[in-house]
Amino acid sequence: MDSSMHETPSLVTIFSSYVRKDEAFYHELDKHLRLLQYQEIISAYNYRQIVASTDWTTTLNEHINTASIILLLISPDFIASDYYSSIEMRHALERHIAGDAQVIPILLRPADLSGTPFTHLSCLPRNAQPVTNWTDRDEAFLDIATGIRAAIKELRSGKVQGLPSGPALQSSLLPSLPSGSSQNPIQGSSQGSSSHSRRRFLALGIGLGAIIISSGAIWYASSRHDTLSSTPKSAAHPAILTAGSILFTYTGHTEPVFSVAWSPTGKRLASASYDNTAQVWNAATGGEPLVTYRGHSGLVGTVAWSPDGKRIASGGFDKTVQVWDASTGGEPLVTYMGHTGVIESLEWSPDGRHIASASYDNTVQVWDAATGGSPLITYRGHTAFVESVAWSPNGQQIASVSADKTLQVWDAAAGGSPLITYNVHLYGNKYGISSVAWSPDGKQIVTGGYDNKVQVWDATTRKGVLATYIGHIGSVESVAWSPDGKYILSGAFDSTVKLWDSNAGGNALVTYTGHALAVSSVTWSPDSKHIASASYDNTVEVCQAI
Structure with missing residues (x-):
């Protein structure tokens, strides 16, 4: 039999570049690109991040010269930014x-594109809006993802053709280089001998078909300075506290929280x-971190306290969950290594004996919080x-949400088949859900959706949606039910x-x-x-609730 009949499409590499101020936009696009893998358009996904440093030109050349889509x-x-008029842009x-x-x-x-090389290129979203x-x-990012999918299809079919190479077109496409542009445009951005001053590559490693390179892309010293200079500083306590009053802004982190x-x-x-x-700090005043935990070798994406407040569990891009002393940090008390993908979410059981961790390996695992070891339960209900x-x-059930666009409730002691499965597209949500939380009485569940809605x-009893809250104009990234049961909180891309x-x-x-x-x-x-709310602006804000 001809082995070519079984060949999979060649890997497609995508290089994304943006300035730091637009990072939140990238992360929103990132979600829509990830969803394409489940439509068998992008079958593998790799997250990489390039941090501006003295070797950034070499790094950019490496990827710009090999990427299929930029x-x-x-x-x-x-x-x-400096990148716009750089040699690397010309190479692209x-x-x-x-x-x-x-x-x-x-x-x-909105930006004035007249006189730029982009006037000769087809922009996304449609109609260059x-x-x-x-x-x-979300409609805009879906439109962008659809356009990228079409570009990948053209690449795989071999239909991509170069533009006419006449002198007029070439000169109009290529930006002019400023004097001295052959020098590194990043000046004064060296961070000494720290490994964080060099490029960092962070792989999501889902392991499926097209590789997307440098999704964190290019962070320039100049744009970073502009962004950080506009970051809110610690706010003074208002004389009269009202609903929504910012009590203070915590600025201990140097990257998105x-x-x-x-x-x-x-x-x-x-x-x-x-x-x-991961950092621990005073909830009344903010100030300097009381504990800075550095046990992870990559980005830290999720953190949770033990019910007794003595330990903290954190999970990240190094595919581990680490349990550590909340008062001292130090070395991890437990390092759980049962997952094969990035840790996206985790939560302690109400009795503090177990931890449930959710991952990009499509599983939720329940394990002993005191010893780690092998998983007690590996829930495989999601695809x-x-x-x-x-x-x-009450500790008896676990709820989980997935990119397969389902909300599932299952037995925390046994795993097995889901007790309840809600296919959210049947309830008008065609994009999926990102976050989940229980009501204090355990009778309801709230979710945040990529359709900008909060739903209960x-x-x-499988009655489906009980309430829908509409008001956000960006995907809902996080939801939380107040301990007294009266209110629901949602944070969004908007x-x-x-x-x-x-x-x-x-x-x-x-x-x-x-x-x-x-x-x-x-x-x-x-x-x-x-x-309290965490943001891609590197801060956490603490506010009066109601």
């Missing part, structure tokens, strides 16, 4: 002209960041990576946090607008009086 995430800041456009690669501009924010001008940004959790005592907060650390996991208040589901009445529905009672970039995680204080 995505340029366009905004006024991108056009103003030269490869496009020659037909060796496809350069696809993605217009994030900037993402920020779309009423529904992806998870935040309140201690059971209410005195501490823990946060996990892309700066490879795609698991995005969020939550333990019921029946957790016991950079806002909204507080909803869990009983009456209707419009948001409060909208918090303090963050400059997408909100990644939200949590309640144990007394339901305050909230």
Whole structure:
């Protein structure tokens, strides 16, 4: 038999570049690109990040010269960056002209493209309408993902052709180089001998078909300075506290903060960041971190307190969950290595004996929090990576949500087949859900969706959706139910946090607008009086709840 009949499509490499100020936009696009793998368009996915440093030119050349598709995430800041007029940009456009690669501009924010090389290229989304001008940004990113899928299809079919190479077209496509551009455009960005001053590659390693290179792409010293200089600083306590008042802003992290959790005592907060650390700090004042945990070898994406407040579990891109002393940090007490993919979410059992961890390996695993070891249960009910996991208040059930667009409830002691499965597309959500949390009484479950909605589901009798909250204009990244059961909190890609009445529905009672970039995680204080929200703007904000 001809072996060629069994050949899989050749790997497609995609290089994405953007300035730091637009990072939240990239992460939203990233989700839609990941979903394409389940449509058998992108069958493997690799997350890589290049941090600006003295060797950035070598790194860029390496990937620009090998990528099949080059995505340029366009905004006024991108056009103003050093990269726009760099030799590397010329190389990318030269490869496009020659037909060796496809350069696809993605217009994030309105920008004047006249006189730029992008005027000769087909931009996404359709009609070159900037993402920020779309009423529904998920529709914009879906349109972009569809365009990228079409480009991959053309590449695999061999239909891609180079542009005419006449002198006029070439000169109009290629940006002019400023004087001295042959020098490294990043000046003064060296960070000494620290390994973090060099490029970092972080693999999601889902292990399926096209490889997307440098999804974290290029962070420039100049754009980084601009972004950090605009980061909110610690706010003074307002004279009269009202709903939504920012009590303070925690600025201990140097990269996007992806998870935040309140201690059971209410005195501490823990946060996990892309700066490879988890930090513990004073929940009343912020200030300097009390503990900085550095046990992970990659980004830290999720963090949770033990019910007794003495330990913290953190999970990340190194595919481990580590349990450590909440008061001292130090060496990990337990390192759990049962997963083969990135750890996306974790939660302690109410009795503190076990931890449930959700991963990009499509499983949720339950294991002994004191010893680690082998998993006690490996739940395999999902057919795609698991995005969020939550333990019921009575400890008997676990809820999990996945990129397979299902919400599943299952037995925490036995695993097995799901007790309840909600296929969310049957309830009007065609994009899927990102986060899950239980009501304090254990009768309902709240989810945040990529369709910008917050929904409440029946957790016991399969009645489906009980309530839908509409108000966000970006995908809902995180949800949390107040300990007193009265309110639901949601954080979204639109950079806002909204507080909803869990009983009456209707419009948001409060909208918090303090963050400059997408909100990644939200949590309640144990007394339901305050909230904390983590963001891609590198901060955590603590606010008055209601």
